[in-house]
Amino acid sequence: MTDFILSQINIYPVKSLAGINLNSWPVTEKGLKYDRKWMLIDHNRQFLSQRVLADMALINTALTDKYLILSAPEMENLYLDLDPFEGEVISSTIWHDQCNALGVSKEADQWLSQFLKQDCRLVYQPDDLVRPVDPDYAKPGDKVAFSDGFPFLIVSENSLSTLNNQMQLNLPMTRFRPNLVISGCPEYAEDSWRIISIGTIDFRLPKPCSRCSVPTIDPETARTGKEPLTTLNRTRKWQNKVYFGQNALHDQTGHLTVGDRITVKLTGPNQPPL
DSSP: OOEEEEEEEEEOSBTTSOOEEESEEEEETTEETTTTOEEEEOTTSBBOOTTTOGGGGGOEEEEOSSEEEEEOTTSOOEEEESSOOOOOEEEEEETTEEEEEEEOOHHHHHHHHHHHTSOOEEEEOOTTOOOBOOTTTSOTTOBOSSSSSOSEEEEEHHHHHHHHHHHTSOOOGGGGOOSEEEESSOTTGGGGEEEEEETTEEEEEEEEEEOOSGGGBOTTTOOBOSTTHHHHHHHSEETTEEEEEEEEEESSOEEEETTOEEEEEEEOSOSSOO
8 A cells, every 4th residue: 555644634623614724633522623613604504605795704713722813813812711711501503414513702702703893602522412423424422613514624745736737727736625634645635545544544535525615715815716716627527526635533532743744544536527
């Protein structure tokens, strides 16, 4: 088997806000620690994302030992406890999933509503609240926080290089919001991976990632363009959806570090079958 290299680790503490690039980070039962632990919801308790509010891309996140820090243009920084006091239990909706969450604070709600110019609430998922992964693709006991459906999204560097060459652009990897980026493998090699190990952790890759409009949003300006969806519609379309990257589930907790070697343990037909 051929080994490849983990070249990036990214977490997104608040769903659909800017992420944090890390050199080394713990993996918990739900995925990377603090990844998508927080989420914005609207007055109907539906999750909010850049698909509806592109300016969410302009809110940066940072972590200290005690705080999650949110920052945005012309706003004072907002400091949130990493282990908030117990708040109101709120039944929230992510796509077709109903999952309980806890309210964070009125201060957080006001800060976010002011910047985004829309009433919203910030909620979080404590460790003892469990959201199972879709059983069609998961094992019993697989858990996830507020990701769309899976704890991890994996993309290879050469897949993006190929896409950029096709577009004659140089879009950054941040457009695609992966958790784990792999270097050294051929473009779209991840389409055939079924089981890989990264360091001491095994990952299952049961389903390719269908892409929405979020990669068309420039994370620096929140402006929307036509790419990469125009090119993906031409090159990566299957059953009326376009695909880039692979969703993944993990079999162990542990630690990941940039530079960890990847071993491909099981392959199968390309997914999507392009």
